[in-house]
Amino acid sequence: MTIPLTTTKSEEIFAAAQKIMPGGVNSPVRAFKSVGGQPIVFERVKGAYAWDVDGNQYIDYVGSWGPAICGHTHPDVINALKEALEKGTSFGAPCVLENILAEMVIDAVPSVEMVRFVNSGTEACLSVLRLMRAFTGRDKLIKFEGCYHGHGDMFLVKAGSGVATLGLPDSPGVPKAVTISTLTAPYNDLEAVKELFNENPGEIAGVILEPIVGNAGFIPPDAGFLEGLRVLTKENGALLVFDEVMTGFRIAYGGVQEKFGVTPDLTTLGKVIGGGLPVGAYGGRRDIMSMVAPAGPMYQAGTLSGNPLAMTAGIKTLELLQKPGTYEYLDKITKKLSAGLLKIAKETGHAACGGQISGMFGLFFTEGPIHNYEDAKKSDLAKFSRFHRGMLERGIYLAPSQFEAGFTSLAHTDEDIDKTLAAAREVMSSL
DSSP states (O other): OOOOOOHHHHHOOOOHHHHSGGGGGSGGGGGGGOOOOOOOEEEEEEBBBBEETTOOEESSSSGGGOOOOTTTTOOHHHHHHEEEHOSOOOOOOOHHHHHHHEEEEEHOOTOSSEEEEESSSHHHHHHHHHHHHHHHSSEEEEETTOOOOOOOOOSSOOOOOOHHHTTOOTTTTTOOHHHTTEEEOOOOHHHHHHHHHHSTTEEEEEEEEEEEBBBSOBBBTTTTTHHHHHHHHHHOOEEEEEETTTTTTTTTTTTHHHHHHHSEEEEEEEEEGGSSSSSSEEOOOOOOOOOOOSSSBOOOOTTTOHHHHHHHHHHHHHHHSSSTTTHHHHHHHHHHHHHHHHHHHHHOOOOOOEEETTEEEEEEEEOOOOOOHHHHHHHHHHHHHHHHHHHHHHHHEESSSTTTOOOOTTOOOOHHHHHHHHHHHHHHHHH
């Protein structure tokens, strides 16, 4: 049964925000433009739940877009942060916490022999791009349509995430001289990648991709795709980069590369490794990472990089994820949610497809299957908007875009999943 959703305070705050911030937000997808209706202004979060400024409670499947894998404001993380706060928020100097988190990342992620911490996923991807070019002496890059690697100029070519959500063309303000070196291929299309290498012999620094796409909706790799990229890059003297900002420590403790057994040359990370605080990282083979200043000539720096608060939250989060049964639990509840949504869609007469791996899932309102961004764009966006609003009114907070993956956490319970599926049945029955 629908509970009337009072959003008076959210509306007042958002109206004020629109006068002082572009679109009223600090990240575009938050504006609810692709789903319509009023954005919800959060006041607090705890575990699997969020509360807005009007007092409405939601089961949250966004999880701060991925970092809240242990649940929001986990007491172990909060207590560790309180202790760290007393010692200072930023040093601008080395601290032992950097060593501890670096060693945890290196131990966990197969490709990482050395790591550099930064402050966001965008910063990690910008830095790794410069490193790819510095190491290979080449300028060109292959990325995949619908994959999002932050808002750097070189990456805003057929990008996913908010670019896909808002239907924006390649962004104004990005010079053609910059993007001319960005080559694109459809995700899951090895032949297209092979052709790009053939057309640009000795000119491609590397291939970067989300090994599981989450910024065009949830799209897993076809059998052999990641393995094929590994072969093609080696054959052509190019580097393979996995952007695991979203999937790192979520799909498995060692990320997609552990789950699928394919080791790239370099990896970008973020989200989970900061435990909810701003963080990013890039790492990989020792010989490549040794090019980074001050060890080598490729310059990159950051005042707040490796700050003690982000390092503390990351360390504590990874400690929690090391507990036995963590990923089995995430997989179990997410499978129940994903399978339930697809079953309900079928029973209520809707074309739908989707799936999950570990604590990441997606649902498209189209018959499918979905192999790439072009397939994802065939989804019924109007139907998704109505579904999103209906779920919101029943206390279920989903990503406000057909083109964003959803996330579960260790705090989600079977009861939460049951409530979500009951709400989905009501909404899909009325669409």
